Amino acid sequence: MSLQGNWSYPTAIKFGAGRIRELPEACAAAGMKKPLLVTDKGLADLPITTATLDILETAGLGRGLFSDVDPNPNEMNLDAGVAAYKAGGHDGVIAFGGGSGLDLGKMVAFMAGQTRPVWDYEDIGDWWTRADADAIAPIIAVPTTAGTGSEVGRASVITNSETHVKKIIFHPKVLPAVVICDPELTVGMPKFITAGTGLDAFAHCVEAFSSPHYHPMSQGMALEGMRLVKDYLPRAYADGTDIEARAHMMSAAAMGATAFQKGLGAIHAMSHPIGAVFNTHHGTTNAVCMPAVLDFNAPAIADRFDTAAAYLGIDGGFDGFRAFVQDFNDQLGIPRRLSDLGVTEASIPTLVQGALIDPSCGGNPIKLTEDNLTTLFKTAL
Numbered sequence: 001m002s003l004q005g006n007w008s009y010p011t012a013i014k015f016g017a018g019r020i021r022e023l024p025e026a027c028a029a030a031g032m033k034k035p036l037l038v039t040d041k042g043l044a045d046l047p048i049t050t051a052t053l054d055i056l057e058t059a060g061l062g063r064g065l066f067s068d069v070d071p072n073p074n075e076m077n078l079d080a081g082v083a084a085y086k087a088g089g090h091d092g093v094i095a096f097g098g099g100s101g102l103d104l105g106k107m108v109a110f111m112a113g114q115t116r117p118v119w120d121y122e123d124i125g126d127w128w129t130r131a132d133a134d135a136i137a138p139i140i141a142v143p144t145t146a147g148t149g150s151e152v153g154r155a156s157v158i159t160n161s162e163t164h165v166k167k168i169i170f171h172p173k174v175l176p177a178v179v180i181c182d183p184e185l186t187v188g189m190p191k192f193i194t195a196g197t198g199l200d201a202f203a204h205c206v207e208a209f210s211s212p213h214y215h216p217m218s219q220g221m222a223l224e225g226m227r228l229v230k231d232y233l234p235r236a237y238a239d240g241t242d243i244e245a246r247a248h249m250m251s252a253a254a255m256g257a258t259a260f261q262k263g264l265g266a267i268h269a270m271s272h273p274i275g276a277v278f279n280t281h282h283g284t285t286n287a288v289c290m291p292a293v294l295d296f297n298a299p300a301i302a303d304r305f306d307t308a309a310a311y312l313g314i315d316g317g318f319d320g321f322r323a324f325v326q327d328f329n330d331q332l333g334i335p336r337r338l339s340d341l342g343v344t345e346a347s348i349p350t351l352v353q354g355a356l357i358d359p360s361c362g363g364n365p366i367k368l369t370e371d372n373l374t375t376l377f378k379t380a381l
């Protein structure tokens with residue numbers, strides 16, 4: 001089977017090894033002549049970034065780069081990015097990287113033409129209609145990890161540097177016009193990032209699958225996404241150059257993020273405040289939280305995981321799936337406790353308040369309260 005494809009759902013996706021070379025055509029399709037490539041500090045000097053800038057320069061598209069982006073990007077990174085975009089006379093953004101580069105790149109394109117502060121466009125009700133949609137610059141997304149799925153998302157997570165709260169900024173036009181999914185860009189990921197990002201994709205699928213909302217399309221995608229992670233993440237982890245495994249993980253990441261239109265849940269509601277306060281790796285944090293959340297949600301989700309387990313090739317229904325998740329974490333070097341990530345007992349009241357106001361809270365199959373979240377954090381600690 002050739003792992004190549006041109007997909008138009010949920011947006012235009014050019015999928016396959018080596019397809020980063022088609023970036024100039026993607027720029028033409030998106031109407032860009034002078035793009036700004038936005039990525040994070042860690043990626044700025046890596047060969048994949050330099051090679052991508054070379055492709056742009058050779059095609060006469062310049063080599064505009066903005067990389068002052070923190071691991072949990074904040075509004076100061078955003079202001080600096082918008083300033084660089086305007087100063088350079090750019091006409092579109094190539095959001096390049098893992099979650100931070102993709103999310104901040106999308107926001108630079110979004111905010112370049114807006115007049116209100118970014119927090120006015122938080123994903124609450126119809127706040128997105130406050131934005132001038134015509135002023136949003138075109139976006140091309142190029143993921144270099146396989147986890148966040150932000151390349152197919154209509155939102156970005158930006159951390160408020162004063163309150164340490166992660167806010168989701170949403171607009172339908174923040175969905176990239178073109179995505180290039182080239183698994184060769186992910187081969188250099190260190191093992192712990194391969195595991196953490198891959199388990200973020202897994203958490204997206206598990207939480208979307210668990211969410212009580214009606215969305216059969218998402219349900220199907222979430223189930224197949226779980227299977228791809230189960231079958232291919234151990235291979236990508238063992239051998240980073242296994243392109244077939246890297247390709248399937250890249251698909252699973254895009255599928256997880258498409259599926260979670262159906263909702264996320266307690267894993268992300270816990271993980272967002274933990275990341276904002278302790279700067280932990282998002283996917284790794286999700287993985288640590290998952291066993292406790294599965295136990296907590298069991299009364300509401302056991303039936304559907306009985307069915308899923310059979311498809312995933314796991315014996316024992318929900319209980320088998322629960323046992324698989326712990327083994328999978330152990331096999332991938334994930335710590336067992338939040339305390340291993342530096343989370344403290346004293347922080348739990350703050351984390352509970354953060355979880356209660358997190359938008360993921362509403363997608364959990366069992367209603368989250370101050371009491372049960374406190375117990376969940378203590379269990380996971």
Ligand SMILES: [Fe+2]
Nearest residue numbers: 148200204282
């Ligand atoms: Fe996530």
